[in-house]
Amino acid sequence: MPAPDASSRPRKVNRLGLTPSDYKGKPSTLCKGCGHDAISSQLIRAFFESDVRPHQVAKLSGIGCSSKTPAYFLNHSHGFNAVHGRMPSVATGAVLANRQLVAVGVSGDGDTASIGIGQFVHLVRRNLPLIYIVENNGVYGLTKGQFSATADENAALRSGEVNRLPNIDLCGMAIELGATYVARSFAGDPKQLVALLRGALSHNGTAVIDILSPCVTFNNHAGSTKSYTWGKDNEEPIHILDFVPAMDQIEVEYEEGTDQEVQLHDGSWVRLRKLERGYDPTDRRAAQELVLEANEKNLFLTGLLYLDTSKRTFLDSLELCDEPLALLSEDQLRPPPEVLDEVVASYR
Amino acid sequence: MSNKTALAEEAAPSQIESDPERIVNDLAIQVATVNGSGSQSSNLVLLRALFRMGIPVGGKNLFPSNIAGLPTWFTIRANRDGWVARKRNVDYLVALNPQTAVRDVESLSPGSAVVYEESLRLERRRDDLVFYPAPFQELAAEVTREVRLRKLLANMIYVGLLGELLSIEVEEIFGAIDSQFRSKKAAVELNRRAVEIGIRHARENLVKRDPFTLERMDRNRGKILIDGNAAAGLGAMFGGASVATWYPITPSSSVVEQLTGFLKRYRKGPDGKATYAVVQAEDELAAVGMALAAGWAGARAMTATSGPGISLMSEFVGLGYYAEIPLVIWNIQRVGPSTGLPTRTAQGDILSTYALSHGDTKHVCLLPASTRECFEFGWRAFDLAERLQTPVFVLSDLDLGMNIWATEPFEYPDRPMDRGKVLTREDLERLGGTFQRYADVDGDAIPYRTLPGTEHPGAAYFTRGSGHDESAEYTESEEAYVRIMTRLDRKFETAREMVPPPVVDQAEPVSPLGIIGFGSSDPAIEEARNRLREDAAIEMDYLRPRALPFCPSVLDFIASHQRVVVLDQNRDGQLLQLLRAEYGDRIPPGVLRSLRHYSGHPMDAQTIVDYVTEMEIGAA
Secondary structure, eight states: OOOOOGGGOOTTOOTTSOOGGGGBOSOOOSOTTOHHHHHHHHHHHHHHHTTOOGGGEEEEEOSSHHHHGGGGBOTTSEEEEOSTTOHHHHHHHHHHHOTTSEEEEEEEHHIIIIITHHHHHHHHHHTOSEEEEEEEOSEETTTTOEEOTTSOTTOBOTTSOBOOSOOOOHHHHHHHHTOSEEEEEETTOHHHHHHHHHHHHHOSSEEEEEEEOOOTTTSOSTTOSSSHHHHHHHEEESEEEEEEOGGGGGGOOOOTTTEEEEEOTTSOEEEEEEOTTOOOTTOHHHHHHHHHHHHHHTOEEEEEEEEOSSSOOHHHHTTBOSSOGGGOOHHHHSOOHHHHHHHHHTTO | OOHHHHHHHHHSOOSOOOBTTBEESEEEEEEEEETTSSHHHHHHHHHHHHHHTTOOEEEEEEOOSSSSSSEEEEEEEEETTSOOSBOSSOSEEEEOOTTTHHHHHHTSOTTOEEEEEGGGOGGGTOSSSEEEEEOHHHHHHHHOSOHHHHHHHHHHHHHHHHHHHHTOOHHHHHHHHHHHHTTOHHHHHHHHHHHHHHHHHHHHHOOOOSOEEOOOOOOOTTOEEEEHHHHHHHHHHHTTOOEEEEOOOTTTHHHHHHHHHHHHHHOBOTTSOBSOEEEEOSSHHHHHHHHHHHHHTTOOEEEEEOHHHHHHHHHHHHHHHHHTOOEEEEEEEOBOSTTOBTTSOOOTTHHHHHTOSSSSOOOEEEOOOSHHHHHHHHHHHHHHHHHHTSEEEEEEEHHHHHSEEEEOOOOOOSSOOOOOSBOOHHHHHHTTSOOOTTOOSSSSSOOOBOOTTOSSTTOOOEEESSOBOTTOOBOOOHHHHHHHHHHHHHHHHHHHHHSOOOEEEOOSSOOSEEEEOOGGGHHHHHHHHHHHHHHHOOOOEEEEOOEESOOHHHHHHHHTOSEEEEEESSTTOHHHHHHHHHHGGGSOTTOEEEEEOOSSSOOBHHHHHHHHHHHHHHHO
């Protein structure tokens, strides 16, 4: 589709000439009010606003309520709803086969923090270019409300059952393991979430976004630390975050001392207005301390916790050719007969 | 497949005259050492020297699951008529391992020869063997003063001793050393000296008193020495493997390791960048997940593993079957269950691999029996997987995969790659922008697919393991589920027509007796058939399936014989069970006879000869 002149484009059409409905998916089958649906809406908005070509996107997921959601956004993108806890390996295979794909993986707290934690660990370690979204509600929804490993210690189920085990903090793990874009957000904070998603789309490497996404059916009651009310009452953004596309940079006012800007892989920027903490997300040790503090004091700190734009990706390490492996021709894939003769001779 | 030609050649009578005093070019040499002592190089030099003398030869390594310290045995069988399957009796023992020496000597048949470290005093153990003692450490000390090297070079001393005792040509030993150590000049010199010292010791101190000897022949012209896993890796490279993801496990590790070596050398683009990705994953679940998704996205994707890894891959394989995704999985079988004997050979996974995963699943399995077939199936498996849009297994085993075989060189693929039914943007435009991912358009039950990244608004579809209809939409409709499952069943019938057919070799008119066996059992079966024919005038026809599902000729073969031995290298007769499941009561009772071998050792001919001889006496 031809890109219309930016100045003349009507509202609700992006630089590709696509409308938000070109980024929609099938109707959701999740419970009404589910945090996951709010996240899908922000994904639609972020992909639309960042002018991502839908056919270039691959949506990957594991199993669970969260993992169903790739069917509910980006209808014109290939999707792969795989097996429980294995989204990271599926995302890895898809990106290896076609490095031009924009890969977005959707997982949940059971999918990532329990059955799939090994794959999560190794994916992060490799720094595969992937947006890794964790829709975190502290419970297993599809199997009717058991605690997950991200449930907070002493949190209670509606039945009164209390979780006595410490929670796994996926952001803390991701920073520890060398993730290059680590954020925490809230399904009830669409503005921040869209900025984080757009930043992730411009980042080259693994972007882990752990999003509190309340389960309205099993974990939204008083006493839950994963409910809408708890999230609204407790969310403390560590900064005010704006995503600034490369082409808009000139319009942005920059306030010395209170603002921090970091340029992303594709030339766009994240602009962080510092709040009381004066937090610098490019400082890995500070990020680790922040996560520790949040856990000790039971704080719900949201924003871009950590950003490293210098680390090489898995594709760089593999020294892959620029052309997608999936599209290589027979000439590129099958060496000529002389090569077979040469190899055979070496076994004489 | 030139299997028939190969048979004709093997059966040709040798030109060497028989002399009752001398046994020429027919012996099994066993070298017993301690794992990690560095004997592998010496054994390979010995094997290659015999190979270079033109004598049919094969090498088998019986090794422990250990890095150093446990016993290991390397067996070389040289046979003028080309029979190189495992031979139960050893004719020449090299005893260097104090842990096993006594037992090794006790197991020998009268008349066998023993080359041994003289301090072991083995000559006191038996009076019906020929003993050749040598002070290995002392002799090695003459080669070098360095203690660590001395240990290694002690192994090359026995190459010299055997060279002299068995008349192996010194130039061929030296040639084998050159090829073993290639450019390492110092190593070549040291090893040559060790061999010379071994020869000198034999000349000065030992008197030849056994009948075994080796003479130059011309049976290896043009041939190569290679292990099945190297052949598999090489075949995969010529199959255009572009994503290989794996997790180390014996005995399959060397498939991807050797593939990686070939890819690094021959699959770089003009800019020096890789036209492949090899990833050592965190486990087999990740390995198969990566490969499956790479296949989904259009790469020629593969993984290689062994029994325990196959178990871990089970869930993803079911998804691959139901979501119809191409993928190649090599299963280099070993002894199970559990860790079992991880460094011993078996064919114990054929039943579980065929039906791997939950629900109604069945998979195309290729069954290579030679290094040539490892190479051929290495590339053909990708064509089948992409054409059929399903995981395709190749079931090799430790004997075929890790042992060394002499073979005719491999043949370059005789056809272009088959990338299967993939719709491009242009195809979609021609079709008016729509397609149904799981519809049977052509009547062969194989649907069309598109790849992620295809620039067309109608290209996308959603892949899922849950119930789906022809348009890939989620559904729990029982009609849709039954339709899809029934089509998958029909697709398996399409596969039946595409897989490599069995190799059949039968007498004219057909014998009442037949044998069915697969994979690495082949050399032992051929040797047994020859011995039964020559020694007992028993003709045994032979069918070797090269794939699952079975082709119709398998039933024809069974139906045209009165007694059919089904040879399995597993306890439960898994091939037999598959035949019974496939053909049920179309096979008259009593026709199929089960011969099962599951000691972890490679198959040998004597076991088959004994079984058939007894059976035929009963039948007579």
